[in-house]
Amino acid sequence: MLPLDASLPDGSAAPVPGGFPVLPATRAAGPPAVAATDLWKRFGDKVAVAGVRLLVPPGSFYGLVGPNGAGKTTTLSMMTGLLRPDAGTVEISGRDVWREPVAVKAMIGVLPEGLRLFERLSGRELLTYLGRLRGLPKAQISARTEELLAVLDLTADARTLVVDYSTGMRKKIGLAAALLHNPRVLFLDEPFEGVDPVAAQTIKGVLEAYTAAGSTVIFSSHVLELVESLCDWVAVMSHGQIMACGTLDQVRAGRSLQQAFMAIVGARPRAEDGRLTWLGSSAP
Amino acid sequence: MAWIFCTLKFRLMTGALRGNGSAARGAGLILAGLAALYVMPTGFAVLAALRGSALAAPAGVLVFTLAFAGWTVLPLMAFGTDETLDPARLTLLPLSRRQLATGMFAAALTGIGPIVTFVILLGVIAAVATSPASVAIGVLAVLLELTLCVTSSRALTTALSGLLRSRRGRDLGIAAAGALVLVLLGGNVLIQRAIISGGLQHGGRAIAGVARWTPPGMVAQSIASAASGRYAAALLGLGVGAATALLLLWVWNAALGRALTSPDASTRTSRRSAACASRAANSAAAPSAVGSAPAAPALPAAGSAPTPPALPAAAGSAPTPPAAAGRFSASSVDAPSLSLYQQQMRFDVAAARGAAAESAGGRPSGPPGRPAGRPGRVRRAAVAPGWLRQAGSSRTMTAAGKELRYTWRDPRRKAGLLGLAIAVFVSLSVTRLGTGGSRGLSSATGPVLLAAAVYGGAFAGIQSANQFGLDGGALWLNVAATTRPRDLRADIAGKNLASAVIALPVFTVLYAVIGAVWGSLAYPVTALGVAAATLGIALGLSNLASVLLPFPVPERRASAFGGGGTGRGCLAGLTNLVMLLIVAIAMLPLIALIIVVHPGAWMLLTGPGYGAAAAWAGRRAAGDIGFRRLPELLAAVSRPV
Numbered sequence: 001m002l003p004l005d006a007s008l009p010d011g012s013a014a015p016v017p018g019g020f021p022v023l024p025a026t027r028a029a030g031p032p033a034v035a036a037t038d039l040w041k042r043f044g045d046k047v048a049v050a051g052v053r054l055l056v057p058p059g060s061f062y063g064l065v066g067p068n069g070a071g072k073t074t075t076l077s078m079m080t081g082l083l084r085p086d087a088g089t090v091e092i093s094g095r096d097v098w099r100e101p102v103a104v105k106a107m108i109g110v111l112p113e114g115l116r117l118f119e120r121l122s123g124r125e126l127l128t129y130l131g132r133l134r135g136l137p138k139a140q141i142s143a144r145t146e147e148l149l150a151v152l153d154l155t156a157d158a159r160t161l162v163v164d165y166s167t168g169m170r171k172k173i174g175l176a177a178a179l180l181h182n183p184r185v186l187f188l189d190e191p192f193e194g195v196d197p198v199a200a201q202t203i204k205g206v207l208e209a210y211t212a213a214g215s216t217v218i219f220s221s222h223v224l225e226l227v228e229s230l231c232d233w234v235a236v237m238s239h240g241q242i243m244a245c246g247t248l249d250q251v252r253a254g255r256s257l258q259q260a261f262m263a264i265v266g267a268r269p270r271a272e273d274g275r276l277t278w279l280g281s282s283a284p
Numbered sequence: 285m286a287w288i289f290c291t292l293k294f295r296l297m298t299g300a301l302r303g304n305g306s307a308a309r310g311a312g313l314i315l316a317g318l319a320a321l322y323v324m325p326t327g328f329a330v331l332a333a334l335r336g337s338a339l340a341a342p343a344g345v346l347v348f349t350l351a352f353a354g355w356t357v358l359p360l361m362a363f364g365t366d367e368t369l370d371p372a373r374l375t376l377l378p379l380s381r382r383q384l385a386t387g388m389f390a391a392a393l394t395g396i397g398p399i400v401t402f403v404i405l406l407g408v409i410a411a412v413a414t415s416p417a418s419v420a421i422g423v424l425a426v427l428l429e430l431t432l433c434v435t436s437s438r439a440l441t442t443a444l445s446g447l448l449r450s451r452r453g454r455d456l457g458i459a460a461a462g463a464l465v466l467v468l469l470g471g472n473v474l475i476q477r478a479i480i481s482g483g484l485q486h487g488g489r490a491i492a493g494v495a496r497w498t499p500p501g502m503v504a505q506s507i508a509s510a511a512s513g514r515y516a517a518a519l520l521g522l523g524v525g526a527a528t529a530l531l532l533l534w535v536w537n538a539a540l541g542r543a544l545t546s547p548d549a550s551t552r553t554s555r556r557s558a559a560c561a562s563r564a565a566n567s568a569a570a571p572s573a574v575g576s577a578p579a580a581p582a583l584p585a586a587g588s589a590p591t592p593p594a595l596p597a598a599a600g601s602a603p604t605p606p607a608a609a610g611r612f613s614a615s616s617v618d619a620p621s622l623s624l625y626q627q628q629m630r631f632d633v634a635a636a637r638g639a640a641a642e643s644a645g646g647r648p649s650g651p652p653g654r655p656a657g658r659p660g661r662v663r664r665a666a667v668a669p670g671w672l673r674q675a676g677s678s679r680t681m682t683a684a685g686k687e688l689r690y691t692w693r694d695p696r697r698k699a700g701l702l703g704l705a706i707a708v709f710v711s712l713s714v715t716r717l718g719t720g721g722s723r724g725l726s727s728a729t730g731p732v733l734l735a736a737a738v739y740g741g742a743f744a745g746i747q748s749a750n751q752f753g754l755d756g757g758a759l760w761l762n763v764a765a766t767t768r769p770r771d772l773r774a775d776i777a778g779k780n781l782a783s784a785v786i787a788l789p790v791f792t793v794l795y796a797v798i799g800a801v802w803g804s805l806a807y808p809v810t811a812l813g814v815a816a817a818t819l820g821i822a823l824g825l826s827n828l829a830s831v832l833l834p835f836p837v838p839e840r841r842a843s844a845f846g847g848g849g850t851g852r853g854c855l856a857g858l859t860n861l862v863m864l865l866i867v868a869i870a871m872l873p874l875i876a877l878i879i880v881v882h883p884g885a886w887m888l889l890t891g892p893g894y895g896a897a898a899a900w901a902g903r904r905a906a907g908d909i910g911f912r913r914l915p916e917l918l919a920a921v922s923r924p925v
Contacts, residue, residue, distance in 0.1 A: 080376070081375075081545070082375055082376070082544075082545065083545060083546070084545040084546060101378075102378045102379065102380050103378070104378075105376060105377060105378035105379075106378035110376050112376070116370070116372055116373045117373065118292075118296060118370075118373055119924045120296050120299030120300050120302075121295060121296065121299055122299070125295055125299075129288070129292050129295070130377070132288045133285075133288060133292075133374070133377050133379065134377055134378060161299055161302055163923065163924055178376075
């Protein structure tokens with residue numbers, strides 16, 4: 001467990017570029033939902049994650065934003081026990097992910113990137129099998145399965161094979177699979193990518209109900225407006241490091257999240273200046 | 285837990301019979317079922333008929349050893365393992381290593397292959413056991429043998445897949461494969477010597493005498509020991525078998541655990557591919573390149589979602605832009621390959637643009653085929669020779685270059701290459717049968733060598749029988765840039781060329797070595813011609829099969845040897861058998877010619893010419909058929925399995 005007593009005199013946390021995030025002592029009762037310490041991951045020559053430290057307070061709706069290749073997915077993969085870090089530790093509610101994988105996996109729900117599912121099961125079969133593999137009681141599995149299918153508008157397609165699902169339906173069934181065992185902490189990697197507004201609204205509703213009950217959501221996204229409207233905490237990643245983190249208002253510091261993001265990540269000069277002169281020249 | 289895995293696997297198998305493409309998979313499953321219904325009683329009856337004979341015990345040992353060897357080696361060579369239950373999809377579940385191992389083992393036992401093996405092995409009990417105690421030992425022995433078979437195939441394929449993926453593992457993998465080939469060769473030579481010197485019956489006994497000291501042999505022998513009242517020996521045999529099974533299970537489990545928590549291999553195989561990716565990005569971003577190509581976005585490979593970049597310029601003229609391509613490509617193309625392929629596609633686009641610019645009197649673009657920008661800094665890919673890259677402006681060469689790179693980088697293709705290597709060496713060792721051990725050349729030697737050449741060439745060719753399936757969802761990149769049948773024909777020609785570039789040097793070295801050992805070149809040279817001819821015919825047929833019967837070959841984290849899923853394995857196997865038959869028939873005129881004219885160097889021209897003509901014809905037909913079916917082809921290979 002990590003120390004939580006480093007709050008500022010006014011009890012709020014400060015966004016520390018690249019440094020250790022500081023939690024307000026007021027909200028954090030018990031261990032942090034997620035505590036990542038000095039996570040490193042290197043792929044060949046490229047350092048994907050360079051010393052990520054992150055504390056996620058329990059009950060928060062935490063947004064992880066950053067440009068493509070910032071290391072968001074790698075970080076989430078290491079936090080959820082899908083990818084072994086080169087160095088560093090991750091604790092979920094005080095339990096080490098890599099020392100107690102079984103206990104941790106029972107506590108977390110994950111909607112990973114790529115979303116590998118058993119394509120040749122129907123939606124209902126998929127949830128049922130996952131419930132059985134997690135050792136849930138049978139009655140509970142069927143009750144929760146039906147409820148999740150209904151809430152996520154999937155009941156009509158419950159007998160359709162997952163292979164024939166659309167992108168949005170895949171995300172929804174993936175979310176149902178992540179929620180089935182009522183996890184304490186939910187990790188979502190780009191949950192709204194490729195999802196239509198109706199399905200997105202459904203997913204948002206489920207997530208808001210979930211955090212309202214005191215559970216924690218960590219999700220990565222490029223869509224800053226979405227993060228702004230959903231999250232109360234934000235971390236900005238770039239080049240494998242946390243550039244800033246804190247509550248939404250702290251990170252925004254009076255700007256829009258978009259402006260803050262550009263300032264923190266460092267917007268590049270316009271790429272097309274003096275180049276791409278040929279582009280568009282084929283128009284009549 | 286084991287039961288849940290069994291039913292899950294069963295559900296997945298029956299799920300394969302629903303939805304799109306279920307007809308083909310259903311047909312495959314029915315064929316496999318029919319074959320099993322024939323093989324099971326036959327095998328059991330043949331063994332049971334040996335009851336009371338002095339041959340019963342050695343036959344039991346041979347059956348156990350052969351089953352073990354078959355389960356171990358066959359998945360590497362041809363059929364792969366049954367990856368219907370992909371463990372990568374279980375990584376999020378709170379399952380302990382022991383639970384996962386038990387469950388995967390139970391799932392591996394659920395299937396037609398294990399059932400067939402089980403029933404045939406029961407035949408050994410019927411043949412050997414005499415007392416109730418020996419029947420009980422027999423049941424234990426059969427279960428243990430089944431465990432050995434399943435764990436051995438899984439342990440070997442999973443561990444080798446891990447080796448094929450990692451960078452340093454390439455060398456290790458090649459070393460391991462080499463060792464395996466040597467063991468196979470040794471075993472093969474031993475068996476042939478034994479049979480040649482003693483005839484089938486005595487030879488069989490002699491082999492059984494050796495084989496009974498291997499773990500599967502000891503397990504089999506324990507039944508006979510129990511039947512003759514030597515219970516201590518029987519228990520010892522079972523103990524050795526159990527220890528071996530535990531060891532294999534441990535290896536499998538460790539390899540599996542490693543595969544599931546290390547980076548997805550294909551995204552990050554090596555320093556070299558990373559360098560290539562950044563090079564692709566560099567050259568695309570360099571000013572002179574920008575003039576000629578849509579910049580391939582640099583996709584830093586942090587395991588983040590490789591978002592498909594904007595379609596290349598040619599996309600506007602695509603016959604049918606696939607609606608769902610984004611999802612498919614995101615799941616099946618890794619970032620470096622994607623950037624790289626964009627670069628490859630650029631050669632075409634660059635050439636086209638250059639021509640257009642020149643005809644319009646505009647500024648000609650940089651030389652196509654050579655990454656523009658800083659040539660001094662560009663390191664050439666080791667796989668594609670310089671002349672190939674020089675000629676890289678043609679679509680055929682582009683496709684060939686991409687295929688060669690992929691052969692080196694894609695674990696599934698490397699697995700296929702390993703299969704080819706094993707097959708070639710087995711075909712080589714078969715030729716010893718004709719030589720009668722070391723007694724020198726006999727009259728049968730040459731013809732046997734030619735027969736082996738037919739097999740070797742055909743086997744190398746039918747590796748391409750599902751050439752688009754390996755491209756998977758990434759095929760949209762080609763489809764988007766295909767505007768006429770000629771384009772597809774060029775793609776196919778490129779793939780064929782890559783196959784030939786790999787196979788022909790192997791054959792040349794092989795037959796040169798044989799010629800040197802024999803001190804006579806007539807037959808080896810002819811065999812080289814025959815191999816080239818069959819390679820061409822098989823490639824031509826493969827081209828047709830690729831557009832007529834495409835199926836997805838998913839990239840799986842745990843095993844590079846997984847096939848196309850339930851029902852596909854049998855169908856693909858049947859397709860391959862039919863193709864081998866057609867190759868043999870198509871070779872008849874050439875064989876007749878060899879008999880009439882006598883073997884000699886003339887085959888060095890005739891064989892490759894015949895093969896090239898066949899490959900050309902197959903490519904021509906496949907290009908025209910495939911162009912009409914492009915959307916269906918793309919849909920068929922990019923479906924998640």
